[in-house]
Structures are given as C-alpha cells and as structure tokens.
Amino acid sequence: SAVISQKPSRDICQRGTSLTIQCQVDSQVTMMFWYRQQPGQSLTLIATANQGSEATYESGFVIDKFPISRPNLTFSTLTVSNMSPEDSSIYLCSVEDGRGGYTFGSGTRLTVV
C-alpha cells in the first residue's frame, strides 16, 4: 500500500498565525483526505482533495479556515489559518490503500498558544 510522508510532525504556534501541513505520497492517488483529531476525541474528516478541482469540505469546516492545495497526484497541503487554541489537534492525511482500506500519515501535532 501507499506510504505517506507528512510534515511537520509537530509544531507550537502563536494564535493568529497560520501553519501549512504537507503530505507526500509515494504513488499517484486520486483522492487525499484530511482529518482532525481533537484531544480525547476521535478522527473527524475535514475535507477531500482531488487533483485539479476544489476540495470538498465536510459540514463545519470552511475553505477560508482550512485552505487545501492539490497540485498533483502525489502531494497535498492543508493550511490551518488564523489559529486559536481551539485548533490544537492532531492533523492527519490519508489515502485509499488499493484494497478498500486506508493508509494514514504520521500526523502533525499542533499546539496553539
């Protein structure tokens, strides 16, 4: 199955700033998925990124807050904009593994102070 390189692995950011998270996949994939995991909670899908089209956002998530780029079939970025302490979470990217299951990146642990 695909291998995903995600970075940064962690960061501590000041409120009001933005952080861009990158995911690089070792094979071409149609869809890439971005998730958020708030402290003590399970994973919630933020958006689905298709190459060549605008990302599709889930209810409660908006493009102005979480802009996504998908310039090619192996790469995507998620930006967390104008951060507040409530954005402190683990952010993960994911792709389908070819068998109907999913592979995840190593996660970005974000702390906003």
Added chain:
Amino acid sequence: KQEVTQIPAALSVPEGENLVLNCSFTDSAIYNLQWFRQDPGKGLTSLLLIQSSQREQTSGRLNASLDKSSGRSTLYIAASQPGDSATYLCAVRTGGSNYKLTFGKGTLLTVNP
C-alpha cells in the same frame, strides 16, 4: 447516520494476557471495517481490514472478527506485550462508493510488564 462505539474506553492488563477489544456500529450496511493502532501524538497504523463479506482476519497475534448482522467487531490480541500499549481505533466504511470513514473513540490499552 453511522455511529461507532468502542468498549472499554481503557484497559490495563498484565503482560502475557489475552484480551478482547469491542467495536459496535449502528448501520449494518457497511463496506468494510478497519482496525488501527495509534501511539500517543502519532498517526494511525493499519492493523487489519475486514471486508463486509468476511468473518475474520488474522495477522500474527491479532485476530479481528466481524458480525455484520449484529453490528459488532472484536479485536483479539493474544499473549499481550508492553509494546502493544497504544490506542486501538475501529473505523467503518459505509458503502463502496462512499469513501468516508466513521471512527470510534478508541480503546486505550496499557500492558504492564
């Protein structure tokens, strides 16, 4: 709307013990079910993927079963080791064309030496 519940929320066992983690889901029309392991602050590692037509999958000391009609899955870990300490997440994919995963909140497992 699919809901996934994992019981217990936390489990502490002595090394060498066999244990069972439980996952239940409300909509039995699933495409597949996937068990993941998550170490603190990290991404997800896929453990086992069970397709809707399968009853169980095995990998090493791990065995996952699926009873679609009753909306249940179990993850059996044999001869537990301290290295098995992690959070175990169950995720359900509902429908083949529906790529979305619904996650449980996980079971935090601690295996004591």
